[in-house]
Amino acid sequence: MEFSYLDELNEVQREAVVQTEGPVMIVAGPGSGKTRVLTYRIAHLIKAGIADPFNILALTFTNKAAASMRERIEKIAGIEARSLWMGTFHAVFARILRYEADKIGYPSNFTIYDTQDSRNVIKQIVEEQQLNDKLYKANFVHNKISSAKNSLISPHEYLNDPILMNEDASNGRAKLGMVYEMYNRKCFMSGAMDFDDLLVKTYELFDKHPETLYKYQHKFKYVLIDEYQDTNYTQYMIVRRLADAHQNICVVGDDAQSIYSFRGANIQNILNFEKDYPDLKVFKLEQNYRSTKVIVNAANEIIVNNKKQLPKTIWTENNGGDKIKVVKTPSDNEEGRFVADAINEQKMRHHFHNSDFAILYRTNAQSRAFEESLRRLNITYRVYGGISFYQRKEIKDFIAYLKLIVNPKDEEALRRIINYPARGIGQTSMEKLTVMAAEKNIPLWDAMEQVRFADVNMRAQSLIGDFRTMIKSFRVLMETQNAYDISLHVAKSTGILKELHNDKTPEGVSRYENLQELLTGIKEFTDSDVVEAEKTNQDKSLAAYLQDITLLTDADDDKADKDTVSLMTIHSAKGLEFPCVFVVGLEEELFPNAMSLESRDDLEEERRLFYVAITRAKDKLWLCYAATRFRFGNLFYCQPSRFIEEIKEENLHFIGHQSKKDKENFISNNTMEKRTNLIRHTSQPAAHRPAKDFTPDDTSNILSGMEIEHERFGFGKILQVEGGPDNRIALIFFKDLGQKKIMLKFARIRIVQGTVEL
DNA sequence: TCATAGCTACTTTTT
DNA sequence: GTAGCTATGA
Numbered sequence: 001m002e003f004s005y006l007d008e009l010n011e012v013q014r015e016a017v018v019q020t021e022g023p024v025m026i027v028a029g030p031g032s033g034k035t036r037v038l039t040y041r042i043a044h045l046i047k048a049g050i051a052d053p054f055n056i057l058a059l060t061f062t063n064k065a066a067a068s069m070r071e072r073i074e075k076i077a078g079i080e081a082r083s084l085w086m087g088t089f090h091a092v093f094a095r096i097l098r099y100e101a102d103k104i105g106y107p108s109n110f111t112i113y114d115t116q117d118s119r120n121v122i123k124q125i126v127e128e129q130q131l132n133d134k135l136y137k138a139n140f141v142h143n144k145i146s147s148a149k150n151s152l153i154s155p156h157e158y159l160n161d162p163i164l165m166n167e168d169a170s171n172g173r174a175k176l177g178m179v180y181e182m183y184n185r186k187c188f189m190s191g192a193m194d195f196d197d198l199l200v201k202t203y204e205l206f207d208k209h210p211e212t213l214y215k216y217q218h219k220f221k222y223v224l225i226d227e228y229q230d231t232n233y234t235q236y237m238i239v240r241r242l243a244d245a246h247q248n249i250c251v252v253g254d255d256a257q258s259i260y261s262f263r264g265a266n267i268q269n270i271l272n273f274e275k276d277y278p279d280l281k282v283f284k285l286e287q288n289y290r291s292t293k294v295i296v297n298a299a300n301e302i303i304v305n306n307k308k309q310l311p312k313t314i315w316t317e318n319n320g321g322d323k324i325k326v327v328k329t330p331s332d333n334e335e336g337r338f339v340a341d342a343i344n345e346q347k348m349r350h351h352f353h354n355s356d357f358a359i360l361y362r363t364n365a366q367s368r369a370f371e372e373s374l375r376r377l378n379i380t381y382r383v384y385g386g387i388s389f390y391q392r393k394e395i396k397d398f399i400a401y402l403k404l405i406v407n408p409k410d411e412e413a414l415r416r417i418i419n420y421p422a423r424g425i426g427q428t429s430m431e432k433l434t435v436m437a438a439e440k441n442i443p444l445w446d447a448m449e450q451v452r453f454a455d456v457n458m459r460a461q462s463l464i465g466d467f468r469t470m471i472k473s474f475r476v477l478m479e480t481q482n483a484y485d486i487s488l489h490v491a492k493s494t495g496i497l498k499e500l501h502n503d504k505t506p507e508g509v510s511r512y513e514n515l516q517e518l519l520t521g522i523k524e525f526t527d528s529d530v531v532e533a534e535k536t537n538q539d540k541s542l543a544a545y546l547q548d549i550t551l552l553t554d555a556d557d558d559k560a561d562k563d564t565v566s567l568m569t570i571h572s573a574k575g576l577e578f579p580c581v582f583v584v585g586l587e588e589e590l591f592p593n594a595m596s597l598e599s600r601d602d603l604e605e606e607r608r609l610f611y612v613a614i615t616r617a618k619d620k621l622w623l624c625y626a627a628t629r630f631r632f633g634n635l636f637y638c639q640p641s642r643f644i645e646e647i648k649e650e651n652l653h654f655i656g657h658q659s660k661k662d663k664e665n666f667i668s669n670n671t672m673e674k675r676t677n678l679i680r681h682t683s684q685p686a687a688h689r690p691a692k693d694f695t696p697d698d699t700s701n702i703l704s705g706m707e708i709e710h711e712r713f714g715f716g717k718i719l720q721v722e723g724g725p726d727n728r729i730a731l732i733f734f735k736d737l738g739q740k741k742i743m744l745k746f747a748r749i750r751i752v753q754g755t756v757e758l
Numbered sequence: 759t760c761a762t763a764g765c766t767a768c769t770t771t772t773t
Numbered sequence: 774g775t776a777g778c779t780a781t782g783a
Contacts, residue, residue, distance in 0.1 A: 198773080
């Protein structure tokens, strides 16, 4: 039978695979074989001769998802599946943009700025414009710009939007729109695009060049999108246009697993998809093949509490399984110990491997307690997330050289390395050059050429000349040498390698090893599959290498073959599964997080996150919470998460709860008493005593970012202000008490000038 | 020019 | 608790 792979699917799955024409939405619950359907669908398009691989566009959110699907498709459809256009939104669009760069005024070797680069550019602008860097924090400003880009709001539109402008002005950030505009200009001048630009510029390309849009519309006869619930407005607009000619668009997703709204993901994209395409065919994959009945039931019990969702109920033929264990521990450290002990015990009793376990938490900072207790028991583990290899300073520094060689206009790269290793080009000279570049409206690199016209001392002038000559000499090598040879030459001739080698501190040694590892990585890149590369005309240039690594993330470098316990945030666990899962830190204000308690939408997203967390488990699931926890160096008393209560008691088994009431309410009178005792006996700071002349200010002037003194709670900083004029509520971080919410109407607060010792 | 103490900020983050 | 950045002094 030619299409025998279809026999490996259940009925709905099979229908979803063979319905190749027209708009299709596949709503896929957790563990329902979503990836299988998507890969088989693509394989079917090819095998049944419906489409040529190069006429198929498949978009994913991670490189990993793209790679694993490609592999699975090749297994069914064979090697010709290689010419499939499959990759992340960013990688695929970057590829298109390199072809079409000249149409939008970019060089085809444009640099891609990662988040850190973007923030550095913003810092530079804030400094140049002499704006208050407390108000215009790079992080904050970047998030604002990013969300504007995710909604296709250009700087021009931003500056002309009275609502946005008013909002910024009332927050004391009237210049935000201007910073956005300058940021875009600086990136353009640097021949650089940030992550969001890869989407925005693609949209603009199609918008301004109908003939280009037409070309790609007819190239991509079949468009498929994975994790559709995570697309933002810009992605949605691009995809709609691309699929406009043939209308063969297939989206796969699960609204219940939409957990990236803070990154601009718009759940409405999936909820409204039916309105966009009235003749849409919808397939619901509701049978779960992953988890026990207990876990599937619990998942349903949780998610019904959300109002905004596509109606569906997941079910399973799997057995009932163990009850979900709800574990209360006295502290965060004991939570760590409990989990490590439990892993040990499970391994002894049921012959599990380390890799069968995952510890999932809300925030990265929670990993520490688990790392310590796992190390104590000699259980190997791997922490996912955090700073990736390519984010390390020594790696970024070195890569800045490579970036500058490929694209000398890249100002961010230039600034990073102009004086690294130290070569006597100091701040003063750079400031003067910056001013000149701004006046003449030319890239910094070009300004360096004309340094003789700037008021820079002779010594610095000649050093700058030397630097330019050196970079130019590296550029010459690009013509003849591969990425590895150039890199090695740069590492040696700049003295970076020697400098790191001479540093014998443990950190220095590790930095040296990291650079070595990077060089090895580059060698692997240039050497890999040389024959294959030549056949398929694969690019092994320095530029190609750089693009590869900027679009790579921590989750992609796969050392998964090791037998280790996985520690990660729930966000990074999406799409994965483990026989045994510990969801930890299930406490009010942590999970659901304090930042998400105010709006229904935010709380629903936290609930979806919890839904994602528990549906990672195949067999055994633990839900843990601690009665006390250190956060930001302060002791906090915790209430168990409301989400635990949403699961029916018949599916739960309580551990570490003293009384029946403790079980029912999760907090007994007994613990209430203990809590007050603890407060009394721990070293709580003495009550704040304000100065004698303490006079409260008018609280209506208070803005987030300000440092204040509260008559009773002491010094603190305003994190957030919200509510109308009559009921403004401030979230304040107090030096001695941690976070508190305060009604400003009644508060006696003094605004502190300058900085405060927090 | 470089090293270091001290100050500050910290939800999540597929790219 | 901790990492990263800034101001400071040698």
